[in-house]
Amino acid sequence: METIQLKGIDLPISRLCAGGCPAGEYGWGNVDHKEIEAAILRAYELGITLFDTADTYGLGRSEINMGETLHSYRDKIAFATKFGVRIENGKTFYDNSPAYLEQALNASLKRLHTDWIDLYQIHYLDGITPIDTLMEALLKHKKAGKIRAIGVSNVTLQQAKEFLPYADDISTVQEHYSLAHRAEETSILEMKNLLNLSPMTWGSLGQGVLTGKYDANVHFDANDRRSRTIYDNFYGEKLQKNLRIVEAMRPIAQAHNVSVAAVAVRWILDYLPRSIVITGMKNPRQAEGNAEAMSFQLSSAEVDALNVLSKE
Numbered sequence: 001m002e003t004i005q006l007k008g009i010d011l012p013i014s015r016l017c018a019g020g021c022p023a024g025e026y027g028w029g030n031v032d033h034k035e036i037e038a039a040i041l042r043a044y045e046l047g048i049t050l051f052d053t054a055d056t057y058g059l060g061r062s063e064i065n066m067g068e069t070l071h072s073y074r075d076k077i078a079f080a081t082k083f084g085v086r087i088e089n090g091k092t093f094y095d096n097s098p099a100y101l102e103q104a105l106n107a108s109l110k111r112l113h114t115d116w117i118d119l120y121q122i123h124y125l126d127g128i129t130p131i132d133t134l135m136e137a138l139l140k141h142k143k144a145g146k147i148r149a150i151g152v153s154n155v156t157l158q159q160a161k162e163f164l165p166y167a168d169d170i171s172t173v174q175e176h177y178s179l180a181h182r183a184e185e186t187s188i189l190e191m192k193n194l195l196n197l198s199p200m201t202w203g204s205l206g207q208g209v210l211t212g213k214y215d216a217n218v219h220f221d222a223n224d225r226r227s228r229t230i231y232d233n234f235y236g237e238k239l240q241k242n243l244r245i246v247e248a249m250r251p252i253a254q255a256h257n258v259s260v261a262a263v264a265v266r267w268i269l270d271y272l273p274r275s276i277v278i279t280g281m282k283n284p285r286q287a288e289g290n291a292e293a294m295s296f297q298l299s300s301a302e303v304d305a306l307n308v309l310s311k312e
């Protein structure tokens with residue numbers, strides 16, 4: 001397993017990270033609890049040491065599933081979770097205040113069955129709490145041992161610049177990125193250099209479209225977030241383009257004897273320096289298909305061909 005060091009974390013971190021959004025068992029169509037547990041366990045067996053979740057995924061269900069499944073292996077794995085999205089009385093809003101941070105952190109620790117969180121990430125900035133106030137609160141919890149490293153998520157380059165005085169304490173930035181979505185690529189690379197951090201990519205499989213199992217007739221039921229057109233990878237011209245990328249990945253996957261999903265993951269690993277690729281998974285077969293990305297490398301011609309096609 002290829003690993004990377006993150007500021008603040010001693011454990012070697014696998015460049016493939018198991019994503020826990022479907023493990024929230026909500027908004028991803030039919031998700032089977034036993035299959036989710038088996039997927040998390042399989043990811044661990046395959047050498048993955050980083051598990052990403054958030055307090056909001058299934059309103060805590062994802063953290064509970066990860067905490068319960070990985071409890072026996074706690075010192076061999078790193079938990080990455082997030083705070084800052086607050087859901088109360090049916091309303092969703094962002095809150096980075098120190099009081100809410102403390103409440104959210106203690107709740108995540110409890111759900112994850114742990115005394116510490118390896119990577120605690122600011123899910124979204126609330127635009128109200130001053131960065132100094134937020135960072136002082138996070139550093140207080142870090143000093144107390146509840147957090148080992150700090151990450152940001154869904155920030156613009158402009159917002160990332162506000163973290164410059166705290167660059168030594170920012171280990172990662174999580175952004176939407178894949179062969180199907182490269183809108184933030186320039187700012188991701190600039191943030192990496194500016195804050196000397198590792199980019200973590202979410203939606204790395206284009207929410208599933210880059211796995212090669214969907215076609216032009218794709219349809220999702222109402223209990224699946226991808227039924228909403230905001231998940232634009234599955235609609236219109238974007239879907240057509242994504243299917244062309246899939247067709248280009250098929251012979252590459254065949255040549256390396258890996259899944260199409262593995263090619264989509266491998267492309268990010270080989271193209272985006274120091275990146276960690278997060279992939280959501282619903283069952284052990286998906287964990288295995290994604291982990292095949294760690295068994296090979298793309299040639300520079302293959303990286304270039306997919307780069308050109310996805311940039312068109």
Ligand SMILES: NC(=O)c1ccc[n+]([C@@H]2O[C@H](COP(=O)([O-])OP(=O)(O)OC[C@H]3O[C@@H](n4cnc5c(N)ncnc54)[C@H](OP(=O)(O)O)[C@@H]3O)[C@@H](O)[C@H]2O)c1
Nearest residue numbers: 019020021202203204205206207208211261279280286289
């Ligand atoms: N920071 C943030 O704001 C943010 C936002 C979103 C996600 N994330 C994190 O990033 C992770 C990854 O993003 P994501 O889960 O939204 O999308 P993703 O990884 O691009 O796609 C995940 C979906 O693809 C399908 N899939 C996965 N592996 C497969 C395989 N090998 N073969 C076939 N199908 C496969 C599954 O859905 P189907 O089987 O139903 O197709 C799975 O739910 C999340 O789990 C979460 O940890 C963070």
